[in-house]
Amino acid sequence: MTAIWELEVIQQRETTVFMTGWLFDTRSRTEELELELVEPGGRVVGRIPLAAGKPRPDVKAVHPRYPSSLHSGFVAVGAWPRRPRSSDQLRIAGQLEDGRAVEVTIASERWQGAFATQGRWHRLLIGLRTLRYYARRALLLVATGRFGSLREKVSRQLADRPQAPLPTPPAWQALLKGTDPEGGDPETHLIVDHRLGGGANQYRQRLVDEHRDRGATVLVLTFHLASLSPMLLVETARKRLRFSLESTSELLDALADQPLASITYNTAVSFSQAESIPALLVALKQQSGARLTVLLHDYFSICPSHFLLDADGTFCNIPDLATCRRCLPRNPHGFTTLYGGDIETWRQAWAPLIGAADTILAFSESSAQLLRRAYGAVLDDRAIQVRPHTVNYLQARRIPWPAQDQFTIGIVGQIGFHKGSEVVRQLADAIKRAGGQERIVVIGTLESHADPTILRQSGPYTHTELPALIEQSGITVMLIPSIWPETFSFVAEEVMQLDLPVACFDLGAPAERIRRYAKGIVLPSREPDSILENLHRLADETASSRDP
Known part of the structure; x- marks a missing residue:
């Protein structure tokens, strides 16, 4: 062994x-x-x-x-x-x-x-186990001198556990009324979202902040993976509380006498029994009269493989149900392993939510089209709005064209499988085998093995650091290697704002925008040789357009 x-x-x-x-x-x-x-x-x-x-x-x-x-x-x-x-x-x-x-x-x-039996002692046991885990991680991080990483990890993981079970109905009503500093009944909004990080969570937090700034109370129904239980966050201008739930259905009784101004489905990815969420939200809408908005950050409402990757790891383009029926039981992608049913039952569970939504907000036309493909029979097309995200956190600048003695391919982000980690690994392998002079720089992290003589990584970064990191890396062209139809792609928008040449595959929102970008190219193939040939052509065209 x-x-x-x-x-x-x-x-x-x-x-x-x-x-x-x-x-x-x-x-x-x-x-x-x-x-x-x-x-x-x-x-x-x-x-x-x-x-x-x-x-x-x-x-x-x-x-x-x-x-x-x-x-x-x-x-x-x-x-x-x-x-x-x-x-x-x-x-x-x-x-x-x-x-x-x-x-x-x-x-x-x-x-x-x-x-162990679910209850107080079970939650204590989970807490001790989690504390033991992060204590070990802390020792390893201290050993390598990465104190900033230690502080961030420990504070994030230990500070957001549920504080107590949901109060009894009278106490719960008193708590909600007590969130208004003037003693009135504050407006209340409900949001459903995961806790996995990324763009969806950032969008949710901006929404929460907007409501709180107006004096409203925000309830966030989420899922705490470390305890495998639903959790309800209560956020106001003055307090932030976290309550554990035995099941999401508790929320229906808890909000029976509570008016809701709005219900927003951000995403339920990672929720256990996520297929029960649509019925809960439709019932809450009927019970409260709230306006229901569904956001298309992913394709979870279409398939538990929420990036629409099939069992072979390829974008499926939503085939007929017979094909889906054969694929789902052997599909390891997304959160398919949390769902034991068939695809028809899944779509039947989500269709009422799609049909009941007052607004379905898509961040690209391509994602709206995919939703129409899956739910055209129940979808009111008038409910769909296409509104791309706004990227306004980058300082307006143009990255200088690097010296051409080194051809460097730039990739940005946390590159897991759906983001194209295997594409990048195969590209690095092809460069190594051919003895090529190209090099790859990942500004972020690659979740795959790649030869360090060909590929180097910066590790975690902040959005505001991106322009400087790109310039320091001497990147010639940018590559977005994502293999799923992204619903927006902040990276694509950032790269175009920085006036950089960029390539992507013919999938989703990146292709939708890069196809119209003067310094962009949509790649015809995922084969390494084809990628390299087209990246060199893009670099040559960009260089010639800059010549006096």
């Missing part, structure tokens, strides 16, 4: 599991990993794909001898076909790059306790 690993957090509730940790082999890179539930006798009851290959520089700092330790992190979120039993076995199994199999068994005492 040459695998070194650690299970950091495991939480299970009924049939749902959330797990984080790291695993690497001392002799070969990990290709894929699954979490398996195994009955006595060896029959595998269920498999949950692990999102593996997550960057873990803290692990690399402790195990510097092994290059594979850098991308050793994994996360699992999914549901088993049945509730695990004490006689079952839990193990991590997968394939290594050299063809060998890897298999590690999780000690029963490590995971069976996670099925």
Whole structure:
């Protein structure tokens, strides 16, 4: 056995599991990993794909001898076909790059306790386990001297746990009335959103701030993965409270006598039993008379694979239901592992929300068209508004054209699988094999293995740092390698505002805008040789247009 690993957090509730940790082999890179539930006798009851290959520089700092330790992190979120039993076995199994199999068994005492009865002591146990996990991460971060990262991680993960169960109805009503400093009944808004970070969360926070600045109370229904339970945030100008829920249905009773000014569906990605959210929101709209807005940050209402990647990792373009029916059970992408039903049932659950929405806000015409493709029969086209995001945080500037002695391809963001990590890895491999002079700079992080002599990464960055980082990197052309039809793409907008040449694939909002951009090109193929040929052509055309 040459695998070194650690299970950091495991939480299970009924049939749902959330797990984080790291695993690497001392002799070969990990290709894929699954979490398996195994009955006595060896029959595998269920498999949950692990999102593996997550960057873990803290692990690399402790195990510097092994290059594979850098991308050793994994996360699992999914549901088993049945509730695990004490006689079952839990193990991590997968394939290594050299063809060998890897298999590690999780000690029963490590995971069976996670099925403790839901209640006060269960929440305390979860809190202690989470604290232990982040204490270990803290020690690793201190060891590498990254105190700023430590402070951010600990404060973010430990400061946003639920503080208490939802109060009884009388106490709850008193609390909501008490949010108005003048003693009146403040306007109340409800937003549904995940807690995974990214553009959707940033949009939600701006919306929350706008409501709070007007003196309103904002309720955010979200999902706390570390405890696998729904959570309700209450935000006002004076206070921020966090309540745990046993189920999202509690909200219907809690708001029975509470007028709602608006209901906004931002996204329910990562929610356990997310298919129950549409019925809840429609019922709340009917109960309160609130205006209902649905935002298209992703395609979760169309498929649990919310980036519309099929089982083979390719954009599906919403095929016929027979094709979807065959794809969904074997699809590891998005949050398909949290849903055990068929695609017809999923669409039937979400159709009432799409049909009841007063406004459906899309951030590109391409995403609106995909929604029409899935729900044309129930969708009132008059409800759809296309309104791209506003990017106004960059200082207006033009990045100087770099010296042409080095051809450097720039990529921006946290590049996971759906953002094109495999495209980037294959591109780096092709440059290495051919002995090419091109180099790749990722301003952000690549969630894949790539030769460091060809590709370097900046690590996390802020939006305001982007122009300076691009200029310092001497980037010749920008590449957006995303393989899903993004609903907007802030990166595309940022790059165009900086007057840089940029290329993308013929998918979603980036292609919609880059096709009209004078220094842009829509790539005809994902093959590395074709990408390189077209990037060089784009650079040549850009250079010639700048010649006097």
